[in-house]
Amino acid sequence: MRATVRDVARHAQVSPKTVSNVVNGTFPVSPETRQRVEDALRELDYVPNLSARGLRNGRTGVIAVALPDLSTPYSASITRAFVQAGARRGLTVQIEESAGSVEREAQLLSRARSHLIDGLVLNPVLLETSAVQPGVSLPPVVMIGEVEQPAVDHLWTDNVRALRELTGLLVDEGHRRIALLGGMPSASYQLRRQGYREALTAAGLPLDPALEIDVHGWTSAGGAEAVRSHLAHHPLPDALVCCTDTLAMGVLSALWADGYRVPDDLSVVGYDDIPEAAYTVPPLTTVHFDRQVVAEMALDLLARRINDPSHPSSSTVLPHRIVRRASTRPR
Template sequence: MATIRDVAKLAGVSTTTVSHVLNDTRFVSEQAKAAVEAAVKQLNYVPNAVARSLKGGSSRVLGMLVTDSNNPFYADLIQWVDKVAYRHGYNLILCNTQGCAERASDYIDMLNQRRVDGMLVMSADARQVPMSAFGAMPLVLMDSGPAEVGCDRILDDSERGGYLATKYLLEQGHTHIGILAGPLNKKNSQNRLEGYRRAYAETNLEYASTWVQSGDFSYQGGYDAMAALLQQRGRVSAVFAGNDLMAMGAARAASEQGLRIPQDLSLVGYDDIPGAQYFNPPLTTIQQPVQQLAEQAIELLLKRIADPKRAGECAMLAPTLIERHSVAPLN
């Protein structure tokens, strides 16, 4: 692998001149500049990003920790974050923790060693390790995160999302509505359940405690929660699932019980993953603005990189109901 000294030798200039040409930090004659560029091309020289960051203070690289990049919501978000980062002149290092605290800690160490300029962290990963593990790294917590850490956060208004989904089903004439909440130790799951409760509180109706089931944010989690719900007394006519993967798992469980969607059971999901519109029937769901989430995350992170000591900001993203064909009106 070629070094900066190899480039300087071939171009007939000093290593300092090569550095100034590559980093555009001082005027270099056109003749010397052309010689350096020709040598770089001939040797296929790639500058050492870590060394450049040590000297120039910036690696032009951002890190991103995600719990599960196989989840379609995260996969879509990652694509948007990468696009926005690239537009601002940054490369992205993606680290999939797979929900493992040790793996998350190792990745944080690696990103610090790589001297990335900043880091985006999904809330599930932020809870796995102490905030002190991030050190002085410019940081933005996406999706949730504790307020006391003093870093920037972007929140999904999950309470409003749960409210919109439940209110919509009530407006369609459904009075017996089940909810397949995500893991109840997660703030987003708690907030979506609170939105469900608020929508009922605005009516003269009550919901049964047995209509509330929880499970992992996965196909299997939705399947298991739906199977448990269908075993309860007092059959529900509609279900609000904590995310679209749960909704799809729930649909499978309902189908095995001979229930058709939406003829026998109406269904609303959450996230509006790319596959939701191709589900059969196309899934009514609560949309998280993924592109806006990526834009604001990068914007906040760049502001934090430019001014590490500024006060932390919190951005709240508004969810939207996307009406498709998985809900049948009863009124």
């Protein structure tokens, strides 16, 4: 006989409403309670009746997560976190690529307004090119990343502080000619460049425009191409601060191919702490933040917005830390 919500509630020693909150993702539940309910769901082989649920509450049980570029290792790790967090809530997570396009973002917002999906988690590239703007009729939306729009809930890491700390680490280890690699039109780059510049200024080091290196994209190929182009016309810096680990992977490959040794000839650092960062040669010093926490908090905020569209919007800064590995050394 098929298990019911009441069966699960008795087994987990919680109320049926708490079971519904866990299954539907409608309200935040403490980790301990969620674990008890999930254990009961698994042990009783509970299967939610999604058709009945949709007819009852007008929801699809589907949310969308839209990222600018799905080809990067960072995108793979963050989408995995969202799929896992969604599964724990009984949600289907639809993964989309916005490509930084206002038209694509607008299409996704329209889907949510038409109730084809229940809500949207969006990672825009620039506020100016985002479809999420003041005065626009918005469905339930949570924004992640560096673009902040006060009209919606927002989760991000403090990029300025993180780059200030990362660059400061290099300064403290005796590096003086420190380059920043990753220049492109994005809010992430603008904030990371600000932190980099603040660290150099605080150390009394000059800001040299030649050490701010543009790229054609935040890909490994883009990183390799940019560092080779730079070194064809400029001397080797003491250190390279790469705006993402994906860029840093390309930089490490290009430097190795051209006969440079990291960290003996120069130090290299990244940002994101993707799983591959621990296995580059040498392992990469980088900025870490917990992507599973991002996904869990984003879906909690989205559930709150779905249930209470008038709730005041919030902006939450997530913690980060520097992970020291073997790609840096004192000068």
